Amino acid sequence: MPASIKHVFVLMLENRSFDHMLGYLPGVDGVKTGMSNPDPSASPLPPVQASNGATDRPASDPGHEFENVWQQLYSTPPPDGFTGDSSAVPTMQGFVASGGPETMACFTQAGVPVLTQLAQLFTVFDNWHSSMPGPTWPNRFFVHAGSSGGLTNSPSALTSLAGVTLAEAAFSFENGSIYDRLDDKGLSWRVFHGDALPQVLAVKRHVMPFIDNSANFASISPDSSDDAFAAQLQSGQYDVAYTFIEPDYSILTNMYGGNSQHPKGNISSGEALIKYVYETIRNSPVWVESLLLITYDEHGGFFDHVIPPTCDAPGDADLNSGHASDPYPFDFRRYGVRVPAVLVSPWVDAGLNxxxxxxxxxxxxxxMLFQLNALTDRDAGAASLLPLLTRTDPRVSDMQAPTKLNAPALQAMAAASVPIDPDAAPDPALAGFTRIAASLDIGLTHSQAPQAAPLVLEQIRLPETSVKTTKQSLDYIQGVLDRLNQHRASIARH
Structure with a gap:
């Protein structure tokens, strides 16, 4: 391999399928070939009909919990007595029944000009799958730990925080995470987060370093003149081996807004984030030694016609299934739905993989790049991106790798203004971030209370706090963030 890669960047966005985002890209296995039952051995079914009518912000957020995805794949929800066996071949016919006709609406190239441009300039994958047929949290855990630790659904809400400990609020993995592997090797890593609470904080080991303002965490603020991401990359001293970038989920507005491309927000805002991340790396000293992957955690309930293949189960212990809002058994032997993925590097050619x-x-x-041990059987058997870095000379001219990309679609930038029902129960995404806030709350108690010092962190229990509604959850999260900021300010003063 001629390339000398010292910096791996991953930008993981939210809840969009491959056909939904890139299905009309010329040459790909896209929606034009997905109009009928993709399994010729299955019983005849009415053909599903995709369209090019996707909008910047859909009218609804399609279901994408495990039971919803199972219906999308197999046409019916998990039956009574469901065992989690995924050996039957999916039909991919249940999207409309699960989420309505809007799940079949896909973007033309004009609707996602930034992602399309990068897909045409660099390497685009039309066989990249989410790691399991379920929602955001278990799929994001796979990129951090090679496993969800048995989690199949979004975390349950902590309707009362009385008696909750760190071990009960956070998530653990038998073999640790990629961050443990990097630390053991003496390699640096950093999480840039657009939201105040990055999802990676759900992994228990990150709570205390984040509270104490560790250099492993920094914000990314594309609209700020002093954005840390741009400043650090432009410094000429960026020595971080692995950089994971989380978007702004807009947690405090219940996901309405932000730039994650969650269906409650705008596609165009996420396009602006993709553009910013690419241009920042491209115009920095690290470009010639970099690899950037842009992908999505899961398909969000949107249509894709390709049957998820079978795969190896992670083979680690089930430590997290009890944290699910509605636990389902699953053998983890089938991938989830396809998602967009584009590999950007001065060392890759334009093409379709x-x-x-x-x-x-x-x-x-x-x-492979840093000689690390595998975490689970799943990542041990996974395909590496390194064989795709085949160029003998890097792309350094503006013609080979433009320093500035297309602008997002003009419909962009309209801020979502959707009223939040304060009396509604927290939705799954908000429930998960309430758990993160609880973990931080416990950690702050450990840091600030002298009487807590002799105690094991996991033994500290939160006082009674009710978070049974959306408003209570949002108020609680805001209160923890205020407390965190006060703690950090105190550290800075001393």
Whole structure:
């Protein structure tokens, strides 16, 4: 491999399928070939009909919990007595029944000009799958730990925080995470987060370093003149081996807004983030030694016609299934739905790749590049991205790798203004971030209370706090963030 890669960047966005985002890209296995039952051996079914009518912000957020995805794949929800066996071949016929006709609406190239431009300039994958047929949290855990630790659904809400400890609020993995592997090797890593609470904080080991303002965490603020991401990359001293970038989920507005491309927000805002991340790396000293993967955690309930293949189960202990809002058994032997993925580097040619990848390919790439041990059976058997770095000379001219990309679609930038029902129960995404806030709350108690010093962190229990409604959850999260900021200000003063 001629390339000398010292910096791996991953930008993981939210809840969009491959056909939904890139299905009309010329040459890909896209929606034009997905109009009928993709399994010729299955019983005849009415053909599903995709369209090019996707909008910047859909009218609804399609269901994408495990039971919803199972219906999308197999046409019916998990039956009574469901065992989690995924050996039957999916039909991919249940999207409309699960989420309505809007799930079949896909973007033309004009609707996602930034992602389209990068897909045409660099390497686009049309066989990259989410790691399991479920929602955001288990799929994001796969990119961090090669496993969800048995989690199949979004975390349950902590309706009362009385008696909650760190071990009960956070998530653990038998073999640790990629961050443990990097630390053991003496390699640096950093999480840039657009939201005040990055999802990676759900991994228990990150709570205390984040509270104490560790250099492993920094914000990314594309609209700020002193954005830390741009400043650090432009400094000429950026020595971070692995950089994971989380978007702004807009947690405090219940996901309405932000730039994650969650269906409650705008596609165009996420396009602006993709553009910013690419241009910042491209115009920095690290470009010639970099690899950037842009992908999505899961499909968000949107249509894709390709049957998820079978795969190896992670083979680690089930430590997290009890944290799910509605636990389902699953054998983890089938990938989830396809998601967009584009590999950007001065060392890759423009082209379309049909090989099979999933989120644990990120881990495999890091393991091969930096000589790290695998975390689970899943990432041990995953495909690496390194063989795709085939150029003998890097792209350094503006013609080979433009320093500035297309602008997002003009419909962009309209801020979502959707009223939040304060009396509604927290939705799954908000429930998960309430758990993160609880973990921080416990950690802050440990840091600030002298009487807590002799105690094991996991033994500290939160006082009674009710978070049974959306408003109570949002108020609680805001209160923890205020407390965190006060704690950090105190550290800075001393």
């Amino acid at each position: 049909h090989d099979l990848f999933d989120h644990t390919s990120v881990l495999k790439t890091l393991e």
